[in-house]
Amino acid sequence: MVYRMEMVYHMSLTPVTTTRSDITVSRLRQEILDGEISPGHLLAESAVAQRLGVSRVPVREALFTLEREGLVEFSDTGRAYVKDLTPHDFEELYVLRLALEPVAARLAAPGLRADCSRLEKNIKATSKATTLLQVTHLDLDFHEIILDASGNARLLKLWHSLRSELELWLGRLHRSKQLQTRGTRAETVSSHQGVVEAFKTKSPTDCERLMRQHILSWREWLPVLPAAK
Amino acid sequence: MVYRMEMVYHMSLTPVTTTRSDITVSRLRQEILDGEISPGHLLAESAVAQRLGVSRVPVREALFTLEREGLVEFSDTGRAYVKDLTPHDFEELYVLRLALEPVAARLAAPGLRADCSRLEKNIKATSKATTLLQVTHLDLDFHEIILDASGNARLLKLWHSLRSELELWLGRLHRSKQLQTRGTRAETVSSHQGVVEAFKTKSPTDCERLMRQHILSWREWLPVLPAAK
DNA sequence: CATTTCCATACGGTATACCATTGAGGGTCT
DNA sequence: AGACCCTCAATGGTATACCGTATGGAAATG
Structure with a gap:
């Protein structure tokens, strides 16, 4: 039926x-x-x-x-x-983000150079977000837009599964109040604005490098994990 | 039941x-x-x-x-x-290999430095292979050993799905006699020996770089594709 | 009290039956 | 001849029933 x-x-x-x-x-x-x-x-x-x-x-x-x-x-x-995610699981996810997203950014760069409207709309929404949870969701959306713009369907599929697990992890951190709240929204917005600026003016390889930096600093923002593995 | x-x-x-x-x-x-x-x-x-x-x-x-x-x-x-794979699909797979395998090599490097026996066994088997199909399977096995040694379970899972599709693609090329046969076995063996040598003597980042080169040259070995997309 | 054995129950794997939707072919009307 | 509609077989979605196995705890054993 x-x-x-x-x-x-x-x-x-x-x-x-x-x-x-x-x-x-x-x-x-x-x-x-x-x-x-x-x-x-x-x-x-x-x-x-x-x-x-x-x-x-x-x-x-x-x-x-x-x-x-x-x-x-x-x-x-x-x-x-x-699933009960462990810090080790999180490390695996992080490694994959670091491997995939910069590449996606490079692939997406030519297309985004012409039209960043989806990204800009996302940033606008983020700047109006009222809760931390909204910010983290919009953050993931921002990244998803880039993955999507990469034009690589398999890459996007991989992202969807990564995203689910990330949301699981972040949700649990959030519920146990282990996420920094102060300044998160503002930092996210300005960081994403930097990314959009790069897409508009820099070369694909520069975009790739910046995305790498962006993810590295995202990692820094997260709480220190209990000894992994 | x-x-x-x-x-x-x-x-x-x-x-x-x-x-x-x-x-x-x-x-x-x-x-x-x-x-x-x-x-x-x-x-x-x-x-x-x-x-x-x-x-x-x-x-x-x-x-x-x-x-x-x-x-x-x-x-x-x-x-x-x-599934009917297109050249565009193959390009997607190639991009993912290029994104994931060098990272896997870097992660696997410390462990493989101590023990490359699985890789060496694979090379020995490759040097005794009699058919092109055997060589390509052993080639994929070689790469899978490294993915496995990376210790990242998600990375290995991704590889499995990539591998299936690669085998589909390569199998079709093979059946339509579009794969170079001459010297393939010898080139594969020597190239893989180079990789093992790197794991034994070079830094993880060097291993990463070499793996990247290895995949780039693998791409070169494949027949030129009809206009993609 | 610790350990093992055994049994009832919970649970997953599979077969089968039924229904809604799809889609291709044939018939009809214009 | 061509467009439209209708029908029916093919196909997928779901419910249910049955069976073998796994699991956890009671009972027996040391």
């Missing part, structure tokens, strides 16, 4: 079919990111199915999808658990 | 459970990589299920897994097709 949502369209006017599986993915993702389900918690298919009012089949698929996103992890016996 | 294969163990002696879904993944992957199913071909769940003697459920999961590996692609109506 597929329910076609008549009223929901992408900007491209492509109709979007929403399956129970998709809905289950969204709801579980939300619950995990919001910390409503704690790390390590068992997501039993039947329990989730009953709770969300669907059968086990879409739940099964949803769990599979969430594993790909890095929010859920399967034991060797096929049980699904909410 | 789960069949536990008593005789199959990882090196870590962890028993491996093999499900019908896993088997279906393997068989379909093989058929796709061997070119037995042509690009663009529809993989209808019921047809595959009947052909392989399982129900639609494991087939469904297998198709999902193969999509993640990049060997299958879903239309917006949920139909699964064998």
